[in-house]
């Protein structure tokens with residue numbers, strides 16, 4: 324069961340419900356709308372929405388939009404679409420920026436309690452004063468401003484009397500705390516920037532460490548699930564909830580973020596790939612974004628099953644992306660109808676087959692499931708086969724087509740190679756064969772056997788298709804590459820584009836995002852951007868077999 328996977332967070336919730344700490348739970352997924360969601364976010368989405376569903380609780384989609392500079396409605400819309408596509412629905416949709424008034428009032432409360440002050444140190448000075456892991460920090464010279472002075476300055480910050488960076492509001496905690504997060508963290512900064520939701524109403528914006536616990540508390544979140552890098556911030560999270568006298572007390576719980584081999588998983592880096600034109604937008608099928616994998620043909624089910632399988636841990640690790648491929652194949656195998664297509668075509672002529680004749684052959688739609696029925700595939704004197712299914716001078720153990728050898732054409736007849744036609748450079752451009760009418764598939768012929776079956780497409784009745792094959796965008800698996808910049812690790816051959824042909828019947832009504840299993844090749848999805856009336860463009864989701872060597 325997708326949502327029932329046992330994990331330590333689940334156990335915390337069960338305990339909280341059993342002891343009566345909570346009657347019901349509320350979780351949230353809090354993306355910052357500064358980019359498109361990626362597979363890592365999917366893990367967090369599955370977790371938060373999955374737990375809410377399992378325990379009959381609620382889940383909020385909350386845009387953590389407290390930084391006006393990097394945020395955009397384009398991202399807000401894409402995030403909503405992606406969450407829904409993954410198969411989840413939120414109980415409430417919130418924007419953190421809707422709480423700016425309340426946050427401002429809570430900051431005033433801190434000032435009045437003598438727990439916050441306006442500080443004029445420059446960022447460099449502040450870094451110097453903060454100390455290090457081994458050295459305590461020093462008090463800011465502005466630390467002892469009176470409550471009245473702080474109230475006055477903070478109001479003037481809000482009214483736009485100061486420039487960006489001139490002043491900040493800081494919590495007044497402990498400059499010698501061993502936890503650096505307690506050394507008077509900044510809670511408000513000045514940014515004269517227009518916000519996608521609040522426009523020009525504010526020129527001061529709350530910092531994450533202050534805003535996030537308040538957002539959770541305001542919404543009555545019971546379990547605030549975040550990634551491990553926030554573990555050090557948990558004490559300060561609790562401090563803000565307490566000192567701001569919030570009614571609801573959320574609990575922060577950290578889990579390990581998802582890392583995948585050969586994959587960058589940070590919106591900032593993914594945005595760089597987009598901005599520098601290394602990929603064809605956020606939804607490039609090579610991107611690990613939800614919109615990218617959707618366009619490539621990944622299914623929500625396979626992503627959910629994958630997230631459930633990897634589970635929730637407390638220690639960081641890297642998951643092999645081949646595991647995701649496994650769940651894709653498992654999900655697509657029963658769903659994606661079989662189709663024959665040739666990616667690198669070589670003409671095959673059956674010299675003893677009557678010219679101008681066409682026959683329709685009955686071929687199964689799913690090799691493992693008879694109930695999926697059959698389809699009619701046209702067959703004639705001229706076909707296309709894959710270039711790699713013919714060798715003029717066969718290597719050892721090559722059982723496919725070569726002069727004098729006989730193979731089965733899938734769902735059709737045995738053909739025997741009698742001749743080859745070459746161009747002026749000596750390249751084989753046509754293979755000539757004879758066929759044996761007695762060997763027709765399904766006829767029960769047992770007279771002799773062949774060692775290979777190859778697929779084919781009727782050259783007189785086929786659809787021109789473009790096939791796009793992908794390899795990882797990032798080469799990061801070599802240990803010597805550790806520490807290198809990811810832009811130096813770009814795989815220059817992450818896409819191969821081939822012009823081929825496919826049978827017509829199965830693809831008659833093919834439309835963007837329809838998925839097919841190309842015989843002996845892999846799973847493909849119809850591209851949403853490049854497909855035209857004249858040409859189907861297919862993205863390879865995954866090859867049939869893994870080339871993975873454990």
Ligand code: ATP
Pocket residue numbers: 352353354355356362363364366367387548549550579580581582588589590591
């Ligand atoms: P990025 O660094 O990619 O921008 P982020 O953590 O800054 O990620 P947010 O928009 O703040 O992105 O993330 C929303 C939620 O998704 C957060 O709770 C965050 O912890 C979670 N999340 C982000 N990346 C991952 C990941 N790789 N694995 C699991 N959860 C993640």
Ligand code: MG
Pocket residue numbers: 355
């Ligand atoms: Mg973030």
Ligand code: MG
Pocket residue numbers: 589590591
């Ligand atoms: Mg980030």
